[in-house]
Amino acid sequence: MKEPKQLSVSAIESGTVIDHIPAKTLFKVISILGLDHIDSQITFGTNLESKKLGRKAIIKISGKFFEDNDINRIALVAPEAKLNIIKDYEVVEKKVVEVPDAIVGIAKCMNPKCITNYEKVTTRFKVVSKKNVALKCHYCEKITNQENLQII
């Protein structure tokens, strides 16, 4: 009997590994970071076992390094995500994501009477609380809290 071929996601020479993404938000992370529009080699695995998250996903992006501002945009959907910055196959830096001060175009305002739910307006929020995430809408000035948070 033949040994099954090992198809493991191989290590990258240089780039970014994003680990501890909840499996169910993997594609939102991909979309928020615009990974579906870049030329870098990307490999990802999902529904991997994780003691912390149940099922997690991981993304490896070759030759790509993110600014903190960019990567923090995923904090709403992957608050526990950890980043490993790889150079020469070595982890040279580890980072955690942080909820940014402002959220643009990711979340939906929970106020059904808000203009952003009527016209094509990019949503904008000020983050008024980071621990239990609370977002104040730039337009209607109402608060959207963690429980009611919907990602667009």
Add this chain to the structure above:
Amino acid sequence: MKNRSLVSIDDFTSDEVLKILDLAAEFEKNPVSRLLEGKVIATLFFEPSTRTRLSFESAINRLGGKIVGFSDAGATSLAKGESLHDTIKMVSSYSDLIVMRHPIEGSARYASEIASVPVINAGDGANQHPTQTMLDLYSIRKTQGTLNNLNVFMVGDLKYGRTVHSLMMAMSRWNTTFNFISPEELKMPEEFKIYLENLGLKYYEHLDFTDIISRADIIYMTRVQRERFSDPIEYEKVKNVYVLKNSMLANTKPNMRILHPLPRVNEIHTDVDSNPKAYYFEQALNGVYTRQAILCSLLGIK
């Protein structure tokens, strides 16, 4: 303030607010001029609001400006499905300033980002109505001689009342003590109380105000509407508690004045109207001077 929009009272610093109030005082002395001659002001009322619209139109007319606009969205291209975005784009090219009333919250902020001319928010749903707040501030300063260290009573519907929320936020800049008097179901929302606590300002909540009325510098009355109550019996129980009658005013301070954003229904008994402490009709007139001042400030004329 030239070329800025007024969407929320928070858009202006305390100094800027005071400058507008000073200018409004000039217009009160001298309400008629040609300062807006040659200017076209668009008044877009996507929902009817007779009082606010007439006040703005009176302000514009007294300054010699011209008005284009509508008072009922049913008669416009909106009825054909045009977006707010496109309406505002078009109107900005026809006018020097836009006054807009719209039922959707946040519509004014959005319009101010699209328009190439200043936008004045004349009410966006339950969100903001800054010119009302500005005229309330003007009325308070005029009757008290100052905005500092006053004791302001807010009475009635403090839960849904947009005007009381904006006025409370604005007055919190001047070390105000607040007394909130409302039925249990219509209490001031938690977020506003937290806001005052963070500023270290004093506020007190009461279910009734007959015993404490002598402390007030300003009594700001609002309407308690039957439809706000989930239980009609609750409304029946409280509907007469929040009605101000002339007999209640006997021991009030001499400087005390009664304000109301109007329209009034029955929450101020008509026997109060002849009391010199009743100020709500003058308050409405102050709206014209305040709006004259706001128009001229945003157009950079004064």
